[in-house]
Amino acid sequence: MFFQNIPTFFLFVILLAVLSRGALYWIRSSGEQGSPTQGTAGPYSAPVAIGKFELDRIDESSGLAASRCRPDVLWTHNDSGDDPLIYAFGPDGRHLGIWRVEGARHIDWEDMALARDSEGTCRIYIGEIGNNDLERPGGTIYRIREPAVPDDSAKPDRRRRLTTEPAEILRFSYPDGPQDSEALLVHPESGVIYIFSKEVSRSAVVYRIEPKFGGELVIAERIAAVSLPAVPNGLVTAGDISPDGKRLILTDYIAGYEFEISPDDRDLRTVWQARPAVIDLGKRKDGEAVAYGPDSRSIFATGEKRNSEIFRVLRSEPN
Secondary structure, three states: OOOOOHHHHHHHHHHHHHHHHHHHHHHHHHOOOEOOOOOEEOOEOOOEEEEEOOOOOOOOEEEEEEOOOOOOOEEEEEOOOOOOEEEEEOOOOOEEEEEEOOOOOOOOEEEEEEEEOOOOOEEEEEEEOOOOOOOOOEEEEEEEEOOOOOOOOOOOOOOOOEEOOOOEEEEEEOOOOOOOEEEEEEOOOOOOEEEEEOOOOOOEEEEEEOOOOOOOOEEOEEEEEEOOOOEOOOOOOEEEEOOOOOEEEEEOOOOEEEEEOOOOOOOOOOHHHOOOEEEOOOOOOOOOEEEEOOOOOEEEEEOOOOOOEEEEEEEOOOO
């Protein structure tokens, strides 16, 4: 028998965990993740660096969202280690303001999304979903009304922090045990939330969460697995759904992967069966943030380094 006793078995499990964490660290630190395998060529321009973060405080851009109510305004937040703050900036990286999210805690924020509801209100969703040590059974999603950003003529005080309206809170747990997740998507029509596990040795798992804010604990629904045409194939670090609801993009540290959404798949249960187009998002350093622009034709991406470059690709074909 391979395992002679229980202590040997647990030693083997611990060794596997250490090796997996070590592999992930090597991928992030070296940028040597396996190149994406050939996919369908996407109809996008080559990536262009259109700016850099002007504000030094943005040193781990882990989430990214483009406003649906104010042209040329984007939002980001830092990874773990920051206060519960969101940062507004222009596509060229110009600093436009800092807001503290009222009623939120920041332990390990990993992604954000922005959607416009049926009344025309733009709302930001923030995912407290990081769980590197698998110590938490679920996560928390905060939803706030998008703050009003001053026009370009008003130069914000870099030290001043404004405050958002109180955040709506959704707490959820996974149906199959703790997961480490870094990607949060919100459907622009239904408001349903999608979370993706981040995997080193297998496909990522897709979870569906009903947007029941302010109520009891929500149990996420496991609906699919998604395998990216890359090595590893489940290292999902961010994602977004286009405002027109026709496409969605996932990213790892190297590239973007865009899926076409069928009109019959409003609930995103079958889209994962198709092979995505591989999109070059630029030479990001620890690429953990991606977002569609409000036109559904542009895609923005950033990295997790201070003064990170902001990349954009533009769709050349009509929507």
